[in-house]
Amino acid sequence: MDATASPAAATPFSALIRDASHAQHTAAETSPFMSDMLGGRLGVAAYTRYTEQLWFVYDALESAVDALAGDPVAGPFLRPELARAPELARDLAHLRGPDWRAGLEPLPATAAYAARIEECARTWPGGYVAHHYTRYLGDLSGGQIIRSTAEKTWGFARKGDGVRFYVFEGIENPAAFKRDYRALLDAVAADDLEKQRIIDECKRAFDFNGAVFRELGSRFPLSA
Numbered sequence: 001m002d003a004t005a006s007p008a009a010a011t012p013f014s015a016l017i018r019d020a021s022h023a024q025h026t027a028a029e030t031s032p033f034m035s036d037m038l039g040g041r042l043g044v045a046a047y048t049r050y051t052e053q054l055w056f057v058y059d060a061l062e063s064a065v066d067a068l069a070g071d072p073v074a075g076p077f078l079r080p081e082l083a084r085a086p087e088l089a090r091d092l093a094h095l096r097g098p099d100w101r102a103g104l105e106p107l108p109a110t111a112a113y114a115a116r117i118e119e120c121a122r123t124w125p126g127g128y129v130a131h132h133y134t135r136y137l138g139d140l141s142g143g144q145i146i147r148s149t150a151e152k153t154w155g156f157a158r159k160g161d162g163v164r165f166y167v168f169e170g171i172e173n174p175a176a177f178k179r180d181y182r183a184l185l186d187a188v189a190a191d192d193l194e195k196q197r198i199i200d201e202c203k204r205a206f207d208f209n210g211a212v213f214r215e216l217g218s219r220f221p222l223s224a
């Protein structure tokens with residue numbers, strides 16, 4: 001074993017990025033808006049407003065896919081079965097009606113989040129990977145908990161309109177998909193310094209999500 005190897009070099013990147021965002025993950029899960037939503041204490045208007053925010057985030061992530069497809073860093077992560085914008089469009093048509101796009105505006109925190117994703121997509125593929133990881137690996141995990149709560153609380157058909165965002169039709173085995181995704185992270189074409197920058201951007205991505213939750217929470221405080 002190389003005695004000069006740093007712990008960072010010995011630990012797979014997928015583990016480093018997960019561990020670095022662990023505390024923020026707990027904070028996101030336990031944020032008042034998320035807890036209230038998962039506790040079934042909010043109305044469907046709050047869920048709709050939340051789903052609207054997701055539209056802007058995934059529109060930013062997925063509008064960049066064609067431009068980044070051949071990129072050595074970001075390219076390997078771009079898998080068509082992850083695409084969420086078409087599913088969000090169907091959910092929003094159900095929640096807001098066929099004219100769902102008209103008058104749809106992001107909250108300020110969502111606009112800042114989407115702008116940062118777009119900036120990374122244009123200028124820094126590693127940063128884009130940080131945002132990609134933060135959203136899609138989360139959706140394949142905790143997203144499933146949100147789906148079952150939404151179905152029960154607001155009466156959406158199981159895996160149907162309203163919760164299609166959480167249903168990955170093209171991914172039969174999410175656990176296996178996540179394992180493969182972590183292998184891609186471990187093999188990412190980046191040196192240690194760039195990997196650290198990606199981790200920092202992942203933490204920033206969690207911060208953006210936290211800010212969106214705070215804005216949603218202030219718009220949908222619990223009356224009781």
Ligand code: HEM
Nearest residue numbers: 018028029034038133134135137138141142143145178209
């Ligand atoms: C109440 C909301 C949430 C719940 C219940 C939840 C739950 C979970 C669970 C159970 C896992 C572990 C899956 C596994 O080990 O395979 C996970 C992983 C993950 N979650 Fe969440 N989560 C929530 C919110 C979020 C948010 C808001 C984000 C970021 C936007 C997020 C991002 C992630 C990521 C990136 C992972 C993958 C960690 C890794 O293995 O590398 N989660 N989540």
